[in-house]
Amino acid sequence: GDSVTQMEGPVTLSEEAFLTINCTYTATGYPSLFWYVQYPGEGLQLLLKATKADDKGSNKGFEATYRKETTSFHLEKGSVQVSDSAVYFCALRRRDDKIIFGKGTRLHILP
C-alpha cells in the first residue's frame, strides 16, 4: 500500500545551521506531496506542497522538490532559527483524496 517514510528524530541543530529532513514515498500513480509542521500545542499546518514531478514547494525559507525518479521529497532550509523547533510531517495525497502521513520528525534548534 501507499506509505511515507521519513528520517527518525529528534534532529538537533544549532541556530543558522543547514537543515535536511529526508522523506521518501511509495504510491501508485502520481500523488501530491506535502510537508506539514506541528508546533507544540497546536494542530498541523501546511508548510509547503508540490503536485507534480520536478515541482518545488517553498515557504518560510523551507524548500522541497518532488523527485519522481527517487520517489523523494526532502525538506531543506538554509539557516534554521529557534522558532523552527517543531515536528515535521511528510505526507502524500492519493487520487481518492486520502492523505497518508509519515511518522514525523522532531526538530530541536539550539540558540
Place this chain on the structure above:
Amino acid sequence: EAGVVQSPRYKIIEKKQPVAFWCNPISGHNTLYWYRQNLGQGPELLIRYENEEAVDDSQLPKDRFSAERLKGVDSTLKIQPAELGDSAVYLCASSSPRVYEQYFGPGTRLTVT
C-alpha cells in the same frame, strides 16, 4: 477567518467510560475529517464527511466508535466504551473544493486510565 475549533482540548477518563469530541470546521468547508494521532506517529484518518455523508469510514472501529455530522457543519466523534489503547490525540480537519488544502484543529488529547 476563524480556524477549526475543537473541544475539549484535554480529556482524562477511566476505561469503559464514554467520551465525545466536538469539532466546528471553517465556515464554508463542506469536507470534514477526523484523524487519530498516536504518540510518535502521524495522523491516521478515521472518517471523512462530504456535507452530511460519511464517504470514507473504512478505518473507523465501528464496534466502539461513532461519528455524526447532522447538519453538514459541526461534527461529534464518540467512543463507547473507551479502552486504554484509545489514548491519543484526535484531530479534526476541514477543506473546501476550491482550496483543497486540509486545515487542522488543535486536537483533543485523550488519556484513558
